[in-house]
Amino acid sequence: MKPEKDTQMIEIQFDKHGLVPVIAQDVETKDVLMLAYANREAVELTSSTGYAHYYSRSRQKLWKKGEESGNLQQVHSILVDCDEDTLIYLVNQTTAACHTGHRSCFYRTLDGTITSERLFDPEKVYGRE
Amino acid sequence: MKPEKDTQMIEIQFDKHGLVPVIAQDVETKDVLMLAYANREAVELTSSTGYAHYYSRSRQKLWKKGEESGNLQQVHSILVDCDEDTLIYLVNQTTAACHTGHRSCFYRTLDGTITSERLFDPEKVYGRE
Numbered sequence: 001m002k003p004e005k006d007t008q009m010i011e012i013q014f015d016k017h018g019l020v021p022v023i024a025q026d027v028e029t030k031d032v033l034m035l036a037y038a039n040r041e042a043v044e045l046t047s048s049t050g051y052a053h054y055y056s057r058s059r060q061k062l063w064k065k066g067e068e069s070g071n072l073q074q075v076h077s078i079l080v081d082c083d084e085d086t087l088i089y090l091v092n093q094t095t096a097a098c099h100t101g102h103r104s105c106f107y108r109t110l111d112g113t114i115t116s117e118r119l120f121d122p123e124k125v126y127g128r129e
Numbered sequence: 130m131k132p133e134k135d136t137q138m139i140e141i142q143f144d145k146h147g148l149v150p151v152i153a154q155d156v157e158t159k160d161v162l163m164l165a166y167a168n169r170e171a172v173e174l175t176s177s178t179g180y181a182h183y184y185s186r187s188r189q190k191l192w193k194k195g196e197e198s199g200n201l202q203q204v205h206s207i208l209v210d211c212d213e214d215t216l217i218y219l220v221n222q223t224t225a226a227c228h229t230g231h232r233s234c235f236y237r238t239l240d241g242t243i244t245s246e247r248l249f250d251p252e253k254v255y256g257r258e
Contacts, residue, residue, distance in 0.1 A: 004243050032154060035152065081234040
């Protein structure tokens with residue numbers, strides 16, 4: 001289809017904590033890599049720098065994905081859902097998204113079956129797991 | 130790789146409202162269809178019936194996807210992330226997931242460009258949009 005523009009401006013609906021959930025999806029394989037949260041500043045930095053930024057709820061700070069591990073996410077485009085309260089970052093992922101060393105954080109089925117192998121040893125990258 | 134079992138039991142980490150975010154992903158195309166929330170009962174019903182169930186935060190009730198529209202999600206498998214606080218339902222989606230008539234709720238980029246066409250007229254299916 002021919003791309004068309006929505007006539008209404010998109011206004012991201014941040015929750016009462018100023019956050020929106022973000023799904024990081026591999027733009028090539030279409031694997032879902034992780035779910036994290038972003039505040040307005042993180043979305044703006046992602047747009048302006050082309051690298052995925054999030055907001056860590058536990059550390060209460062803005063966070064550039066891969067700033068410690070080097071496993072950056074170069075952002076191809078950002079999608080928004082019908083309610084404008086969830087985003088997808090379509091990314092080119094360096095090495096692996098998950099701190100466990102797996103490519104995706106979703107490496108297990110609910111019964112515990114592991115569906116992908118580790119791509120790096122987390123102890124060597126982070127000095128901890 | 131050979132499938133292996135995680136030695137630790139998976140225990141879904143529901144938030145303080147008893148909910149966990151769920152990404153519905155098309156098992157064939159790998160398109161992300163929607164993000165919704167589930168409580169324990171919704172996850173259990175999804176597992177036992179093979180059809181996606183969620184919990185509506187606005188209506189405060191359990192919800193079977195497609196119960197009104199007929200656009201059911203047959204669940205192929207359920208994935209869990211490293212922190213055990215987010216799920217993926219891998220689904221076979223009937224017609225379209227989005228109440229707007231688009232296949233996926235993520236049918237726009239952040240600048241408002243529409244990237245997919247409508248598959249049904251929401252007014253005919255729901256009598257409203």
